[in-house]
Amino acid sequence: NAGVTQTPKFQVLKTGQSMTLQCAQDMNHEYMSWYRQDPGMGLRLIHYSVGAGITDQGEVPNGYNVSRSTTEDFPLRLLSAAPSQTSVYFCASSYIAPTGQDSPLHFGNGTRLTVT
Amino acid sequence: GENVEQHPSTLSVQEGDSAVIKCTYSDSASNYFPWYKQELGKGPQLIIDIRSNVGEKKDQRIAVTLNKTAKHFSLHITETQPEDSAVYFCAVPARGYSTLTFGKGTMLLVSP
Numbered sequence: 064n065a066g067v068t069q070t071p072k073f074q075v076l077k078t079g080q081s082m083t084l085q086c087a088q089d090m091n092h093e094y095m096s097w098y099r100q101d102p103g104m105g106l107r108l109i110h111y112s113v114g115a116g117i118t119d120q121g122e123v124p125n126g127y128n129v130s131r132s133t134t135e136d137f138p139l140r141l142l143s144a145a146p147s148q149t150s151v152y153f154c155a156s157s158y159i160a161p162t163g164q165d166s167p168l169h170f171g172n173g174t175r176l177t178v179t
Numbered sequence: 180g181e182n183v184e185q186h187p188s189t190l191s192v193q194e195g196d197s198a199v200i201k202c203t204y205s206d207s208a209s210n211y212f213p214w215y216k217q218e219l220g221k222g223p224q225l226i227i228d229i230r231s232n233v234g235e236k237k238d239q240r241i242a243v244t245l246n247k248t249a250k251h252f253s254l255h256i257t258e259t260q261p262e263d264s265a266v267y268f269c270a271v272p273a274r275g276y277s278t279l280t281f282g283k284g285t286m287l288l289v290s291p
Contacts, residue, residue: 067222094277103188105268105281106223113276121278153222157277164230165211165272168279170222 065089069154069171076144076178084139084174086154092169094157095137099123099150100173106153112137144178151175181206185269185282192259193290200285202269203251209271212245212252213279217266226267227254259289 070085088095096111098121108121112131126148128140137156141148155168182205192198202212210231215223229236229243229252236243240259245252256263266286270279 096275096278098281103283105183105185105283106279108273108275108278108280111275111278119275121273121275122280155222159277165213165277167213167225167228168215168223168277170224172220172222 067154067156067169067171069152069174071174072172073175074177076141076176078145078178080144081140081142082144084141084152084154084176086137086139086171087135088137088154088156088169089135090156090158090169091134092156092158093134094159095131096121096155096168097127097129097137097139098153098155100153101150109139109152141176144176146178149176149178181209181271181273181280183269183271183280183282185285187285188283189286189288191288191290194259194261196259196289198254198256198259198263198287198289200254200267200269200287201251202253202282203249204271205250206271207247207250211272212243213270214241214243214254215268215270215281217268217284219265223268256287259287261289261291263287264289 097109098106110129160166213228217223242255269282
C-alpha cells in the first residue's frame with residue numbers, strides 16, 4: 064500500500080515552460096487536493112476534487128490547471144511557469160466518512176519546483 | 180475566508196519539558212480542528228484532531244484543547260523527546276469538501 068505518490072520529487076523549469084506534477088493514490092479515496100508550501104506561509108490550497116470529473120478552485124488557483132479523469136490520479140498542470148511558482152507542492156487525499164464528518168488528509172512527500 | 184493564526188513560529192525546549200502551540204481562528208462555524216506534524220523532506224501527517232463537541236482529547240503524550248467561545252485551540256506535548264522535533268501545523272476546514280486552511284506552522288526543536 065503506497066498511499067499518495069507524487070512525481071517527480073524535484074524539478075527545475077525555465078520561465079514560460081510547462082509541466083505536469085503527477086499525483087496518484089491507491090486508497091480509493093474520493094477527495095483529492097493540491098497545496099503549495101512556501102517559507103513562513105504554511106500550506107495554501109490550489110485546487111481540489113470531490114470525485115472523478117469534478118474539480119474546483121482553492122485559495123491560490125491562478126496559473127494552475129487540474130483535471131480528474133480517474134479516482135486514482137489528480138495531476139496539476141503549470142501551463143507557463145513563473146518564478147512566483149517556485150514552491151513545494153503537496154498532493155493530499157481523503158475519504159468520505161460514513162458519518163459525513165471530516166476525515167484526515169493523507170499527504171504525499173511533495174515535489175520541490177524551482178522556476179528560474 | 181477563514182483566518183488561522185498560529186503561535187509561536189519557533190519553539191525550543193529541553194528534552195523532557197512540555198511544549199504548547201496555540202491557534203486562533205475566525206469562523207465560529209468551524210467544527211473540526213486537526214494538528215499535523217511535518218518532518219524534514221516529508222508531507223504533513225495527522226497526529227491528533229478534535230471536533231467541536233469535545234473540549235479536550237489526549238493520545239499518550241499529546242493532547243489538544245479547544246475553547247470554542249474564545250475561538251482557539253492548542254496542542255500540548257508532554258515529556259518531549261528529540262524525535263518530536265518537526266514543524267507542526269494547525270488547521271480548520273476550508274470552504275471545499277475535505278480541504279483545510281492551515282496555520283503558518285511552528286518549528287519545534289527539542290534539545291537532548
